[in-house]
Each structure stands twice: as C-alpha cells, then as structure tokens.
Amino acid sequence: MANILQQPIFTDFLYPFLLMFFLIFGILEKTKLFGADKKTQLNALVALVISLIFVSAVFPRIVVGNLMLFLAIALVVIFVGLLLWGFVSGGEAKIGGKNMAIFFGVLIFIAVLLAVIWATGFGGGLQSIFNWLFDSKWSNSFWTNFIIIVLVIGAVVAVILGGPKAIGKG
Numbered sequence: 574m575a576n577i578l579q580q581p582i583f584t585d586f587l588y589p590f591l592l593m594f595f596l597i598f599g600i601l602e603k604t605k606l607f608g609a610d611k612k613t614q615l616n617a618l619v620a621l622v623i624s625l626i627f628v629s630a631v632f633p634r635i636v637v638g639n640l641m642l643f644l645a646i647a648l649v650v651i652f653v654g655l656l657l658w659g660f661v662s663g664g665e666a667k668i669g670g671k672n673m674a675i676f677f678g679v680l681i682f683i684a685v686l687l688a689v690i691w692a693t694g695f696g697g698g699l700q701s702i703f704n705w706l707f708d709s710k711w712s713n714s715f716w717t718n719f720i721i722i723v724l725v726i727g728a729v730v731a732v733i734l735g736g737p738k739a740i741g742k743g
Contacts, residue, residue: 589634592641594624639692647684 577583598620601607607615627633706712 585634586628589637590624590628592637593627594620597623636689636692640688643688643692647688 598616601616601619602613605612607619627637707716
C-alpha cells in the first residue's frame with residue numbers, strides 16, 4: 574500500500590522539480606554567473622524556469638530518477654564498505670597517495686558511466702555486448718587463458734620490481 578509520499582504528484586512532479594531547482598540554484602549561487610553582487614532573485618527565477626521545463630519533459634525526469642536510485646544504492650554500498658573497513662582496521666580509512674586517488678577516480682568514472690548508460694536505456698546494447706563476451710562458445714576458454722596470462726605477467730612484474738631493492742639490499 575502506497576503512502577502519501579509515493580503519490581504521483583510527488584514522484585512525477587514535486588521531487589524532480591525540487592531536486593532540479595535546488596541543484597541549479599546552488600550552482601548559480603556558487604558560480605555567480607550573473608554577477609558578484611546579490612542576484613539571488615535572478616538566480617531563483619532562472620532555476621524556477623529551468624526546473625519547470627525539466628519536469629515538463631518525461632525522458633529527462635526518468636533518467637534523473639534512475640541516476641538518483643544509483644546514487645542512493647552507491648552511497649549505501651560505500652557506507653557499508655567504510656563501516657566494515659572501520660571494524661577491520663580499527664581506525665579511519667586512509668587512501669594512500671596519488672595512485673590510489675587516481676584508481677578510485679577511474680573506478681568512480683566507470684561506475685557513473687555505466688549508471689548513465691543504464692539510466693538512459695542504452696543498457697540493451699550493452700547487455701548484448703556482455704552476452705557476446707561472456708556467453709559465447711569461445712569465451713570460457715578465452716577468459717580462463719586471459720586470466721592465467723595476466724596472473725603470470727603480474728607475478729613476473731612483482732618479482733622484477735620487488736627484488737633486492739624492495740627489501741633494502743640493493
């Protein structure tokens with residue numbers, strides 16, 4: 574049974590309108606696009622018009638709704654991961670250095686890209702690519718050999734880079 578917050582007037586109009594209004598208004602206030610002095614009313618009117626145009630079109634509303642679902646799930650997954658990390662490490666989670674920041678940046682970029690592909694409905698084409706890559710007759714032996722080759726190359730690189738220099742004897 575749906576409650577009052579799940580009624581179509583809220584889910585189809587009010588929530589998307591408020592989300593767009595506050596996002597656009599915040600961006601306009603932060604960037605001071607219309608001038609450095611107080612242009613709050615102009616920023617509010619521009620945000621109002623853009624938000625009304627946004628809620629009048631169906632497809633952008635659906636895409637933003639799907640992206641907000643992705644955001645909510647991603648935030649819960651990150652929270653659970655950090656909570657488990659805190660239990661295991663007994664302290665705060667620290668990202669070590671620039672390489673880890675680049676790695677997480679690339680990981681976030683890929684996740685957002687896949688979320689946008691899914692939210693816009695282009696996932697059907699992506700699904701057929703995944704089926705071709707992982708459900709074909711040749712894919713089982715290919716991926717097994719690929720993983721073995723990557724592991725061997727990784728082991729060789731680890732041995733070469735982690736030789737006497739890594740333990741302080743070189």
